[in-house]
Amino acid sequence: MAAGEGCPLKLYSYYLSTCAQRVRIALNLKGLRFEYKAVDLMKGEHLGPDFLKLNPVGFVPALVDGDIVIADSFAIIMYLEEKYPQHPLLPSDLYKRAINYQAANIVSSSIQPLQNLIVENYIEEKCGVEDKLSWVHMIIGKGFLALEKLLKDHAGKFATGDEIYLADLFLAPQLYRAIETFNVDMSKFPLLSRLYEEYRRYQHLKMQHQRSSLMLLLKPLPDAPSWICSVGREFWIIFNYFGAFR
Numbered sequence: 476m477a478a479g480e481g482c483p484l485k486l487y488s489y490y491l492s493t494c495a496q497r498v499r500i501a502l503n504l505k506g507l508r509f510e511y512k513a514v515d516l517m518k519g520e521h522l523g524p525d526f527l528k529l530n531p532v533g534f535v536p537a538l539v540d541g542d543i544v545i546a547d548s549f550a551i552i553m554y555l556e557e558k559y560p561q562h563p564l565l566p567s568d569l570y571k572r573a574i575n576y577q578a579a580n581i582v583s584s585s586i587q588p589l590q591n592l593i594v595e596n597y598i599e600e601k602c603g604v605e606d607k608l609s610w611v612h613m614i615i616g617k618g619f620l621a622l623e624k625l626l627k628d629h630a631g632k633f634a635t636g637d638e639i640y641l642a643d644l645f646l647a648p649q650l651y652r653a654i655e656t657f658n659v660d661m662s663k664f665p666l667l668s669r670l671y672e673e674y675r676r677y678q679h680l681k682m683q684h685q686r687s688s689l690m691l692l693l694k695p696l697p698d699a700p701s702w703i704c705s706v707g708r709e710f711w712i713i714f715n716y717f718g719a720f721r
């Protein structure tokens with residue numbers, strides 16, 4: 476039996492998808508068991524008829540909760556937040572909440588959609604790989620500059636204080652992608668660089684206390700092959716964690 480099989484919550488995800496990672500972090504922080512359904516973007520599975528029934532726009536993630544189907548990471552996270560109040564993802568202070576919404580939306584509206592796979596592929600096809608990379612760097616740089624300014628007076632250990640909130644769920648995967656995939660020069664973004672180091676430390680701390688079958692909090696992992704049983708999956712995750720697939 477695969478990890479989480481039989482759970483009412485099913486997450487359709489691709490391991491490198493920053494949008495799906497936001498939801499995985501939320502599920503893990505709230506301690507919710509879920510069945511992981513891998514959708515391979517590189518094989519175009521997100522554009523196949525089965526997945527399009529869940530999300531007609533053809534993007535991961537999608538969450539199935541019994542009879543309910545929700546697509547879009549923001550909508551999914553808000554649904555989880557309301558249904559499962561444990562480990563709140565929004566602070567009680569109204570202003571801080573608004574800062575969380577704003578930071579999350581800078582990532583999800585002003586950065587990620589403009590450097591999504593569909594956009595990257597289009598630019599690469601029309602203009603070549605160099606133009607694609609300079610476009611991605613420009614988009615990420617513009618967004619990161621705005622985030623630096625926005626969070627300057629609000630950040631603590633994490634983006635809006637000393638707790639992990641919505642803004643961190645959106646920032647951590649986006650920072651990982653910018654730094655590890657696109658090699659963005661972070662010297663102009665000291666606050667975001669510090670947050671990134673914090674996210675990494677937190678992930679290391681968590682690793683010691685948390686069952687690895689819940690998936691790591693902040694780090695993307697290759698999707699385990701479907702034939703892996705739950706015990707095998709634990710090893711798969713630990714194996715990957717120590718860098719075997721990086």
Ligand SMILES: N[C@@H](CCC(=O)N[C@@H](CS)C(=O)NCC(=O)O)C(=O)O
Pocket residue numbers: 491492493494495516521533534535536546547548549583588591592593594
């Ligand atoms: N606003 C959506 C965006 C979803 C999205 O763009 N997902 C990406 C992965 S992070 C995707 O499926 N891309 C496939 C493609 O570009 O063809 C959300 O937050 O869930």
